[in-house]
Amino acid sequence: MNRLLVALLSAFDALVAVAVGVVAALAPLTVLWAAAFAGGADWASLWPAAVRLWQFGNLVPVTVVLPQEYTVATGIAADALAIPVSLAPLAVAVFIALFAARSGGRAAAAGAGFTGVAAGAATVAALSGVLVATATTPFASVEAWQAVLFPTLVFGVPALLGAVVRAWRDGDDGPVDAVFVRLDRGGYASAVSAAGRGVAIAVLGFVAVGALLVGVAVLARGGEIVTLFQAANADAVGATAITLGQLAYLPTLVIWAGSFAAGPGFTLGAGATVAASGTQLGVLPGIPVLGAIPPSTPSIALLLALLFVAAGFVGGLAARRRLPEPASRAAAEPVAPRLVALGAMVVVGGLVAGGLATLASGALGPDRLTQIGPPAGAVGLAFAVEIGLGAAIALLGPRTSRREPSGAAEPDGVDASGQARGADAAPIE
Numbered sequence: 001m002n003r004l005l006v007a008l009l010s011a012f013d014a015l016v017a018v019a020v021g022v023v024a025a026l027a028p029l030t031v032l033w034a035a036a037f038a039g040g041a042d043w044a045s046l047w048p049a050a051v052r053l054w055q056f057g058n059l060v061p062v063t064v065v066l067p068q069e070y071t072v073a074t075g076i077a078a079d080a081l082a083i084p085v086s087l088a089p090l091a092v093a094v095f096i097a098l099f100a101a102r103s104g105g106r107a108a109a110a111g112a113g114f115t116g117v118a119a120g121a122a123t124v125a126a127l128s129g130v131l132v133a134t135a136t137t138p139f140a141s142v143e144a145w146q147a148v149l150f151p152t153l154v155f156g157v158p159a160l161l162g163a164v165v166r167a168w169r170d171g172d173d174g175p176v177d178a179v180f181v182r183l184d185r186g187g188y189a190s191a192v193s194a195a196g197r198g199v200a201i202a203v204l205g206f207v208a209v210g211a212l213l214v215g216v217a218v219l220a221r222g223g224e225i226v227t228l229f230q231a232a233n234a235d236a237v238g239a240t241a242i243t244l245g246q247l248a249y250l251p252t253l254v255i256w257a258g259s260f261a262a263g264p265g266f267t268l269g270a271g272a273t274v275a276a277s278g279t280q281l282g283v284l285p286g287i288p289v290l291g292a293i294p295p296s297t298p299s300i301a302l303l304l305a306l307l308f309v310a311a312g313f314v315g316g317l318a319a320r321r322r323l324p325e326p327a328s329r330a331a332a333e334p335v336a337p338r339l340v341a342l343g344a345m346v347v348v349g350g351l352v353a354g355g356l357a358t359l360a361s362g363a364l365g366p367d368r369l370t371q372i373g374p375p376a377g378a379v380g381l382a383f384a385v386e387i388g389l390g391a392a393i394a395l396l397g398p399r400t401s402r403r404e405p406s407g408a409a410e411p412d413g414v415d416a417s418g419q420a421r422g423a424d425a426a427p428i429e
Helices: 003-037 043-057 068-074 090-109 113-134 144-170 175-186 189-220 222-231 236-248 250-262 288-292 299-322 336-359 376-396
Strands: 062-065 082-085 266-268 273-275 278-280
Touching: 003 043, 003 090, 003 113, 003 144, 003 236, 043 062, 043 090, 043 113, 043 144, 090 113, 090 144, 090 236, 090 250, 113 144, 144 175, 144 189, 175 189, 189 222, 189 250, 189 288, 189 299, 189 336, 189 376, 222 288, 236 250, 236 288, 250 266, 250 273, 250 299, 250 336, 250 376, 299 336, 299 376, 336 376
Parallel strands: none
Antiparallel strands: 062 082, 266 273, 273 278
């Protein structure tokens, strides 16, 4: 496909992603505006609010500035007028990332992956700049450079990953093919493909365990959540706003729960820690979903880390099936490719878990609420060790069964020359 056409289609994808995100923020605000003010307030004032919500969902920190009249009436100290909020609702970023990854993959399939990614990222950057210039409000401020850079990264990084994965699997007659051929000459291409499959399974296990724990916690402590809802004394409009806000934070809660299962846990402000080794809660914000957090954790919760060992084992098995087998049953299975795959799984898996923990951390207010979320370094290290143990058993242990030797593993795709990608790479001697 013509590169110009790919660039235009990718730019259109980026335009759709931004437009849908802003409209998704503006639509519920319009409903709340109609229900609460019956159309008496200026609708145009919703535009800055919708843009701020979109920016916040794209990981842009927002500083909420309270009116001085409000602080005087409530007795809030003057130095608390500006409230930093950087704990983003990750549901918005997740949807954008998935859409961007598909866009990058389509561009790579058309033979112009990097062109498409560049066009999409540039479009998001330009639109973000327009939104910054047109949405100003004294009550919620953002740094202009962050409001342009962060949405661009939220779209651009997943798009680049999607393009690289698609090009690695199917070939692109370009830089990815060049890297593949270079690695294949040394026998590393199959190990990289195997490690990629293993990391994907391990990270999926992290998310699945986190989602399972969130579901169990909500079911087990549903009464506490309902009590906090009732204590808020919110009307139908307020209850709807609270519910939508909590749903937007659902991926954040899943990462918190995954960090809890990994061991390090997460903090809910200075002095409040929730971890498998022990929980110490102080005074928490009256957010209903936080009622799902138990006041104490049993020591048996430490065994949750074994779930990630199991995830690493399953990922290791999948990776091993991607590695080339010996030429004959009597030949020894090469160790070097398995070590490379194991090392890549441990390093990349730890980096991904640490990155997720970073995205799920931030500030939700002043003072003690500036430290909320899991510690990225500890979560990444713990997850790397846990999946490394399971993957080592699967990759370095003896095979329980062996397929008929074919000199190649399962194909990952076809490169430009019609050869199997990531499967027929020569084993490392």
